[in-house]
Amino acid sequence: EVQLVQSGGEVKKPGESLKISCKASGYNFARHWVGWVRQRPGKGLEWMGITYPDDLDMRYNAAFQGLVTISADKSINTAYLQWSSLKASVTAMYYCVRLLPEPNPVPLDWGQGTLVTVSS
Amino acid sequence: DIQMTQSPSTLSASVGDRVTITCRASQSINTFLAWYQQKPGRAPKLLIYKASHLQGGVPSRFSGSGSGTEFTLTISSLQPDDFATYYCQEYISYSRIFGQGTKVDIK
Numbered sequence: 001e002v003q004l005v006q007s008g009g010e011v012k013k014p015g016e017s018l019k020i021s022c023k024a025s026g027y028n029f030a031r032h033w034v035g036w037v038r039q040r041p042g043k044g045l046e047w048m049g050i051t052y053p054d055d056l057d058m059r060y061n062a063a064f065q066g067l068v069t070i071s072a073d074k075s076i077n078t079a080y081l082q083w084s085s086l087k088a089s090v091t092a093m094y095y096c097v098r099l100l101p102e103p104n105p106v107p108l109d110w111g112q113g114t115l116v117t118v119s120s
Numbered sequence: 121d122i123q124m125t126q127s128p129s130t131l132s133a134s135v136g137d138r139v140t141i142t143c144r145a146s147q148s149i150n151t152f153l154a155w156y157q158q159k160p161g162r163a164p165k166l167l168i169y170k171a172s173h174l175q176g177g178v179p180s181r182f183s184g185s186g187s188g189t190e191f192t193l194t195i196s197s198l199q200p201d202d203f204a205t206y207y208c209q210e211y212i213s214y215s216r217i218f219g220q221g222t223k224v225d226i227k
Binding site for chain 1: 121152154156158163164165166169170173175207209211214215216217218219220221
């Protein structure tokens with residue numbers, strides 16, 4: 001059974017850094033694209049980007065390029081999403097996703113979500 | 121960037137109704153279109169990919185159609201478990217834009 005278990009909720013202050021994680025199991029982690037989706041409170045879904053753990057290829061939504069870093073460590077089957085300097089606008093639920101293989105790389109499996117709250 | 125526009129934003133319906141949600145892309149996306157269902161407090165669930173391919177385990181009352189710029193998600197006979205918010209998403213671009221969502225609630 002595929003599982004994506006995300007790290008727990010975070011409450012941070014503006015300007016702080018943060019790295020959240022997504023531990024995968026039940027499939028060959030290195031050989032499937034894994035990524036992140038944002039959902040602000042009461043709002044819709046926003047695609048952030050994906051990485052291929054085997055070669056660390058990355059594809060970002062242009063709206064998030066430079067604002068976040070997506071990474072993965074195939075030795076421990078874990079994907080990451082990080083910010084270097086948080087803003088209040090980062091407050092949202094973040095979902096980790098595993099994509100179906102080509103030719104239809106869409107999110108099949110979703111983590112439970114990590115709620116990030118940024119407030120002074 | 122590609123824009124994805126869903127209509128309606130909210131839909132009120134009764135159990136047993138046939139429900140249709142439309143998703144329009146600002147440029148052709150071939151059939152690189154997926155549909156998701158999200159219930160409050162839960163992660164989204166993949167329903168359909170490649171515009172019309174039903175993901176395994178999804179009830180057959182769900183169907184998708186379309187290509188190019190216009191797509192539809194149809195629920196043939198709405199069930200109590202189907203009251204939720206539905207999103208379309210293009211996956212031809214790196215940005216993979218979602219539609220704004222359609223909330224299906226009880227009439």
